[in-house]
Amino acid sequence: MPIRAVAFDLDDTLYPEHAYVESGFAAVARAFADRLAAPFDLLDRMKALAASPDRGRVFNMICAEARVAEPDALAAEMVDAYRRHVPNITLFPDAAAALARLHGRYRLALISDGYAVSQNAKLDTLGIRPAFDAVYLTDDWGRQFWKPHPRAFEAVMQRFALPAPACAYVSDNPAKDFVAPNALGWRTVRVLRPGGVYADATAPPGGEPSATVPSLDVLEAVLAG
Numbered sequence: 001m002p003i004r005a006v007a008f009d010l011d012d013t014l015y016p017e018h019a020y021v022e023s024g025f026a027a028v029a030r031a032f033a034d035r036l037a038a039p040f041d042l043l044d045r046m047k048a049l050a051a052s053p054d055r056g057r058v059f060n061m062i063c064a065e066a067r068v069a070e071p072d073a074l075a076a077e078m079v080d081a082y083r084r085h086v087p088n089i090t091l092f093p094d095a096a097a098a099l100a101r102l103h104g105r106y107r108l109a110l111i112s113d114g115y116a117v118s119q120n121a122k123l124d125t126l127g128i129r130p131a132f133d134a135v136y137l138t139d140d141w142g143r144q145f146w147k148p149h150p151r152a153f154e155a156v157m158q159r160f161a162l163p164a165p166a167c168a169y170v171s172d173n174p175a176k177d178f179v180a181p182n183a184l185g186w187r188t189v190r191v192l193r194p195g196g197v198y199a200d201a202t203a204p205p206g207g208e209p210s211a212t213v214p215s216l217d218v219l220e221a222v223l224a225g
């Protein structure tokens with residue numbers, strides 16, 4: 001059955017996620033420099049922590065190292081500022097080209113996890129909402145509906161009135177992205193760019209993509225195959 005609907009992931013599929021992390025750290029550093037009065041460069045320290053085993057608690061570490069009075073409360077404020085910042089991000093060139101090429105030839109959807117406030121800010125900055133016939137931010141339904149929950153994939157089929165074999169999902173992280181669409185019977189395509197955040201991620205049972213491409217420049221070849 002030919003593919004008639006293509007759903008895309010957002011982070012590291014359509015734009016480089018490292019750019020979001022960097023713009024978030026820069027925004028937090030600007031907003032909190034005065035209150036932290038840290039004896040080190042905030043932005044440099046955040047980047048170093050993000051590349052360390054403490055990458056999951058960058059702001060807690062910063063507050064502890066700066067010896068602030070109430071580190072947990074301030075770290076929570078920093079997390080919130082990070083998630084709400086207006087990001088400085090742009091589409092991968094091959095993603096912009098692919099969305100333009102596929103427009104009008106396929107029904108196009110976006111399926112993305114992540115905090116809704118952050119994902120909405122990314123979509124606003126990228127200006128790509130008009131590129132899609134449907135946008136599903138799983139966080140709008142709640143954390144339990146993030147991938148690998150199938151709800152967003154079922155919503156795409158219902159919205160476009162298409163069976164699973166007519167749908168494809170294009171994404172970057174085999175650890176969680178392909179389990180649900182594979183189980184439904186979608187075609188799944190992994191974009192594997194050098195240096196991607198999940199370039200080394202491995203798939204759980206049932207999570208292997210149907211095809212892997214080095215960039216979205218060759219997407220139609222695997223959609224047709």
Ligand SMILES: [Mg+2]
Binds near residue numbers: 009012013172
């Ligand atoms: Mg992703």
